[in-house]
Amino acid sequence: MNTLRSSFDELGHATWSLDLAVAGLLFVGTVLPMALFGYGNDVILALLLGTAMCAAVVLRRRNPMLALALVTVFCLLHVVVLPYPTPAIATVLLVAYSVARWVPGRRSRWVLGLGALGSVLGPLRWSTGYYWNLGSWAVGATVVLLEVCVCAGLVVTCYAIGRRVRESAEATRARTLAEAERRALEVSEREQSARMTEANVRAQIARELHDIVAHSLSVMIVQAEGGRALAEKKPERAVEALDTIAETGREALTEMRRIVGVLRGAAQEGAVYAPTPGLADIPEMVSRSDDRVHLYVEGEAPDVPSTLGLTVFRVVQEAVTNFLKHAGAQANCTVTLTYSPSLVVAEISDDGLGAASTTSDGTGHGLEGMRERVASMHGQLLAQPKTTGGFLVRAILPIPLKSDSVAAQEIR
Structure with missing residues (x-):
């Protein structure tokens, strides 16, 4: 039990370490460039929101739904307070994959609804103002529609990849369990067959012992009683009875040795056994x-x-x-x-x-x-x-x- 618990602890530490590494890579790739090269007038606010979204990624496997909720809140704040998108929005795609991969059933579909909402709010908030200034409603509507489709398509693609990976993992797990059950069943059947074979062998040996011992002793007892009665009247017939008793005893002893040799699992070298009677x-x-x-x-x-x-x-x-x-x-x-x-x-x-x-x-x-x-x-x-x-x-x-x-x- 202690070994099993330590294995789970090691697995948990590895999961945390991997998620921390992923969050660190996102931070380096999306947030750190804004701090080094600047990113508009509200760079401090953008850095805070980007850092918060990257930090939420650490929970993507331990609690995917909580990670989705945190990223959703930070993205909504991003849309409200910042007049432009930042690279940290890429965390949405990773969270969409993580929810699809680790959350079972219909609960995972929440990410599709929230992703569709964000795919509409973001382009409307950040693109329409630019094209309003140009005075081109047709161009603006077309670009916004394309941006909405691209954003929604990215979310759906990440979700689909996550579901596919989950289904593949579940299928592999099911095959592994089925194989383990099949092997366990084969082992059980072999053990059962071995027990049945052993029981049959024991029954056969018991029958042989019964037949040999019961018959030999019965013959010896009958001959002994007859020999005692003949000892006074016909001594020569009593000698014949004694010879029969001795011969029967020797044959019974030979049969007993043969069966004992079988029970020991191997015949003694040089031993000679009588053929099977017929x-x-x-x-x-x-x-x-x-x-x-x-x-x-x-x-x-x-x-x-x-x-x-x-x-x-x-x-x-x-x-x-x-x-x-x-x-x-x-x-x-x-x-x-x-x-x-x-x-x-x-x-x-x-x-x-x-x-x-x-x-x-x-x-x-x-x-x-x-x-x-x-x-x-x-x-x-x-x-x-x-x-x-x-x-x-x-x-x-x-x-x-x-x-x-x-x-x-x-x-x-």
Whole structure:
């Protein structure tokens, strides 16, 4: 604030200095010659009036209307008390320009009316007496008319120049403000876009973390409980359960490291990450989940984009995870994958507790994540309890044409 105030003070000092310099130049050019070389019998009065008019010019930017009023009064006194014009009348032209330049709206037109009045009074006062002595009314009237037109034309010209300069300055200021607003809007839009992108990335990372952690932990818990039950009856099967737990934990850890590397913004040198899971990884994921989960495949798996394959994988993974968590120990689950040239249909159905389940964590992030994933692929998702008991998840995902897939890869 202090810096801004000092800038305004410096600007004000510069304005005063410039106006004082202009007034001094007018004084040197119009008043000082009268003092040096003489100017009629009333030279003292002419010097006083000329000095007063030049002094009024100092106010031309700080208070243009006051400067106009002072110059008008001094010019009227000039017409009344002096029988001849003086060079100091040139201040009228500068004041006319200043009023047009610095006074907004219709108030500036006062200078035109006062200028027209002075353009008539001056020639009538100073010229008619000379031509009366010559006895030539025709010549006198013609000369007076010409003088009136010249004086009025000079005032109007100065006024027009001032208005033109004002309009040009206002147009430049408007363009500058518009440009500043446009740049501010662009910055705001970029910031908004960056925030939206960041929010989308966070949502994607949150979905990945949820799918990885929830599924892996569910599988590990189920295998651990099954391994404990088999430890007494079939020890060799318990070892298989422990191997499944270890393998699931290692895969979950690898996925977690990959996501953490993305969050840090750069991959570590020499790090090797597993490829994105897809349709081909679904059978292994289902078989490792639990013996109560059965997979059926209808048709041959098509060649689909990695994003579509990941979406199908995550939907099946989340549905199987929900089955392990909420369906009950005696329930069974069926995963059916139906492939056609234009669609991939993933249906996960169980005969568990369904709507009667009381083990829900209440957050619903898994179902919300599935809906977001399927919607991003322009697919449809059905997730609801069955009337006969159990729960049903059905995802219908269209397969993009080859040309669309290639174009999408080129855009990326």
